Structure formats: structure tokens, C-alpha cells
Amino acid sequence: xxxxxxxxxxxxxxxxxxxxxxxxxxxxxxxxxxxxxxxxxxxxxxxxxxxxxxxxxxxxxxxxxxxxxxxxxxxxxxxxxxxxxxxxxxxxxxxxxxxxxxxxxxxxxxxxxxxxxxxxxxxxxxxxxxxxxxxxxxxxxxxxxxxxxxxxxxxxxxxxxxxxxxxxxxxxxxxxxxxxxxxxxxxxxxxxxxxxxxxxxxxxxxxxxx
Numbered sequence: 001x002x003x004x005x006x007x008x009x010x011x012x013x014x015x016x017x018x019x020x021x022x023x024x025x026x027x028x029x030x031x032x033x034x035x036x037x038x039x040x041x042x043x044x045x046x047x048x049x050x051x052x053x054x055x056x057x058x059x060x061x062x063x064x065x066x067x068x069x070x071x072x073x074x075x076x077x078x079x080x081x082x083x084x085x086x087x088x089x090x091x092x093x094x095x096x097x098x099x100x101x102x103x104x105x106x107x108x109x110x111x112x113x114x115x116x117x118x119x120x121x122x123x124x125x126x127x128x129x130x131x132x133x134x135x136x137x138x139x140x141x142x143x144x145x146x147x148x149x150x151x152x153x154x155x156x157x158x159x160x161x162x163x164x165x166x167x168x169x170x171x172x173x174x175x176x177x178x179x180x181x182x183x184x185x186x187x188x189x190x191x192x193x194x195x196x197x198x199x200x201x202x203x204x205x206x207x208x209x210x
Contacts, residue, residue: 010078011086013044018071018090023098025067026122032067034129040074047077053137061172068092145182153178 017039025032033056040046047055059069068088075087142150157175160166 011083014075014078014083014087015090017044018075018087019094021067021071022091022093022095026126030066030130031126033070034133036067036070036074037133046074049136049140053140056137057172057176061169061176063169146186149182149186 017036021032021035021039025035037052041049041052055070055073056066059066059073062069068091071087071091072084075083075085077083079086138150138154141153144150145153153175157171160171160174161168
């Protein structure tokens with residue numbers, strides 16, 4: 001009996017995790033990301049922080065709702081195609097059924113002061129969750145890229161997204177392309193700087209000897 005229950009456990013964990021994120025992820029895709037991150041990284045430890053950050057970057061660059069893309073990847077990573085199907089269905093079906101059940105009362109609920117109060121109360125929680133996640137990702141980016149490069153890329157991304165108005169997928173694609181060559185570029189700059197310093201020390205030594 002114990003041996004027959006083992007294959008079911010990953011599906012049960014995956015389904016329960018996706019049901020929770022689908023039901024509690026109030027506000028759409030961005031608000032669900034911290035919930036999926038908690039389940040995948042901290043609760044079940046299906047992956048580490050770096051892999052989830054890479055997954056999030058790639059998912060943002062692909063078309064479609066980000067929450068379902070994350071769910072599909074987690075399911076596929078654990079149990080292949082069957083796991084991907086289970087994860088996506090477990091994520092979207094509870095909210096879909098709730099949407100159908102509440103559709104007849106939408107007009108009344110939208111005017112209800114109770115519902116409006118619930119929306120107003122949950123908004124700061126979502127903002128804090130996204131802010132904490134953004135801070136952690138930013139801190140990891142600065143550690144990986146270096147302080148100067150990290151802050152510089154933050155500024156460039158802000159200009160591209162807010163001032164120029166480029167689509168987020170285009171910005172992510174640009175930064176992915178740059179990231180593939182980042183450490184090579186940094187290495188070349190460091191080598192050039194080291195050669196210049198060596199040449200200056202050599203010139204200073206020759207001047208002093210002369």
C-alpha cells in the first residue's frame with residue numbers, strides 16, 4: 001500500500017500547491033508570483049531561488065499568462081507532461097468555477113461595501129509581497145553582476161520601460177542577450193584595465209630608473 005501511494009504524492013503536492021496559488025492569488029498574475037515562489041522554493045523545495053529567478057525571466061519573455069506558464073513548468077519539471085497538465089488544471093479550475101458561480105452576483109458584489117473593503121484591505125498586502133520579492137531579486141542581481149553594473153542596468157531598464165515605453169518582453173529579450181555576454185565583457189574590461197595599470201607601472205619604473 002505504501003509503495004502504491006508514493007507515485008501519487010507528487011501529484012497531490014503539486015495539485016494542492018497550485019490550488020492554493022490559484023485561489024489565494026488575488027489580483028492576477030503578478031500577485032500570484034510570490035505565492036508560487038513560496039510553494040516552489042520554500043515549502044516544497046522543488047527549486048532554488050536562482051532557478052526560480054531564471055524561470056521568471058523566461059516566463060515573462062514568453063506570451064500568455066505568467067501564472068499558468070509557471071504552473072506548467074513546475075508540473076513538467078516534477079512529473080513531465082502529465083504533471084504540467086495537472087498543475088495547470090489545478091491552478092485555473094478553482095477560480096474558473098468560482099467565476100462561474102459568482103457571475104450572477106457580479107453587479108451586486110461590485111457595489112457591495114464589504115467587497116470594496118476587502119479589495120482595499122488586500123491591496124497593501126499584495127504590494128508588500130511584490131516589493132519584498134523585487135528587493136530580493138534586485139539584491140541577487142547586484143551580487144551577481146556587481147554593484148556598478150547592477151545599478152546601471154536597473155537604470156537602463158527603468159528608462160526603457162517607463163520613459164521610452166518598450167514592451168516588457170522586448171526589454172527582457174535585450175537583457176537576456178546582454179547577460180549571455182556580460183561576464184565575457186567584464187573579463188575583457190578587467191584585462192584591459194590590468195594591462196593599462198601594468199603599462200603605467202612599467203613607465204613609472206623606467207622613468208624612475210632613468
